[in-house]
Amino acid sequence: MVAWYSAVYNLLTNPDRGELPPAYGGCVGYCPRVRIDRIYTRGGDAGQTSLGDGERVSKNDLRIWAYGTVDETGAAIGVAIATGLDAGLSDLLRRVQNDLFDVGADLSVPLDTDRGHGKSRLRITDAHVTALERACDDLGPRLEPLTSFVLSGGTPQAAALHLARTTCRRAERHAVALGESEQVNPAALAYLNRLSDLLFIAARLANDEGRADVLWQPGGSVTDQ
Numbered sequence: 101m102v103a104w105y106s107a108v109y110n111l112l113t114n115p116d117r118g119e120l121p122p123a124y125g126g127c128v129g130y131c132p133r134v135r136i137d138r139i140y141t142r143g144g145d146a147g148q149t150s151l152g153d154g155e156r157v158s159k160n161d162l163r164i165w166a167y168g169t170v171d172e173t174g175a176a177i178g179v180a181i182a183t184g185l186d187a188g189l190s191d192l193l194r195r196v197q198n199d200l201f202d203v204g205a206d207l208s209v210p211l212d213t214d215r216g217h218g219k220s221r222l223r224i225t226d227a228h229v230t231a232l233e234r235a236c237d238d239l240g241p242r243l244e245p246l247t248s249f250v251l252s253g254g255t256p257q258a259a260a261l262h263l264a265r266t267t268c269r270r271a272e273r274h275a276v277a278l279g280e281s282e283q284v285n286p287a288a289l290a291y292l293n294r295l296s297d298l299l300f301i302a303a304r305l306a307n308d309e310g311r312a313d314v315l316w317q318p319g320g321s322v323t324d325q
Contacts, residue, residue, distance in 0.1 A: 152208035153215040162278040167207040169271035170292070174200040176264035177299075183257045189302055192235060196295065199228055203288050207275060211283040224288045232294040239301050244310035250300075253314040254307035261303035268296045 143149070148156050149164060157164065174197045181190050205222040252262035272292040278284055304310040 151210070152205060152221060153210065153213040155210075155213070155215060162274070162281065163207060163210070166271065166274040166278045166284075167204040169267070169274050170200055170204045170207065173264060173268045173271050173292075173295075176260070176267045180257065180260035180264050180302075183260050185257055185302075185306065189239075189305065193302070196232075196298070199224075199291070200295075202228075203291055206285050206288045207278070211285060223285055224291050226287055226290075229287060229290045229294055232291065232298050236294070236298050236301055239298075239305060242309050243301065243304050244313075246310070247315065248318075249316040250304065251314040251316055252303075254312045257306035258303045258312075261299055261306055265296050265299035265303060268292055268299060272296065 144159065147159050149159050150156055151163060177193050177197055177200075181193055185193070202222050203224055206224050209221040250262075252259055252266075272289065275284060275289055275292060279289065304313060307313045
């Protein structure tokens with residue numbers, strides 16, 4: 101997966117492809133006119149892959165873990181959408197999926213790269229984070245007040261959204277780990293942090309706006325039954 105994913109990022113962020121108008125969140129990047137003729141390349145058979153700037157690294161590299169798990173997050177959100185969500189929420193999350201590809205493109209190119217057109221690549225901006233905060237503020241008031249921590253479950257839609265939320269948290273942890281050794285765009289980190297909040301709200305919405313939440317009962321172990 102990682103080899104072609106990085107190759108696509110190289111195409112998506114090629115500055116020769118024209119400027120991308122900032123539709124959702126306002127992205128610093130370029131218009132993705134991409135044609136992919138072949139999925140397999142054999143370039144990663146020895147356990148290495150290319151970053152967005154062309155540098156070859158191990159598939160176990162921290163940067164690969166970071167944007168690979170961002171890809172997992174987008175896939176998990178796709179599963180949640182496929183369970184049958186409210187039309188408005190589905191539309192929002194499809195735009196989030198697109199944003200996550202931008203997050204991956206950002207993370208795939210080191211901030212301090214001198215290779216190729218690295219300085220001109222896609223970057224997440226504060227506007228992306230603000231858009232998520234606005235969505236949280238719009239949807240949050242519909243929820244029942246919380247009386248305990250929420251367990252994953254309830255409707256299939258809510259369970260899928262909770263899985264996407266925890267996958268997003270894992271992506272954030274990998275990005276933070278990367279940031280401890282290399283520079284990482286702070287807006288990309290903030291985006292992942294805010295997205296997990298949005299997915300928590302979305303999961304509660306899918307549980308009858310929180311009325312059907314499965315709540316944690318402290319000490320309520322199955323061994324007590």
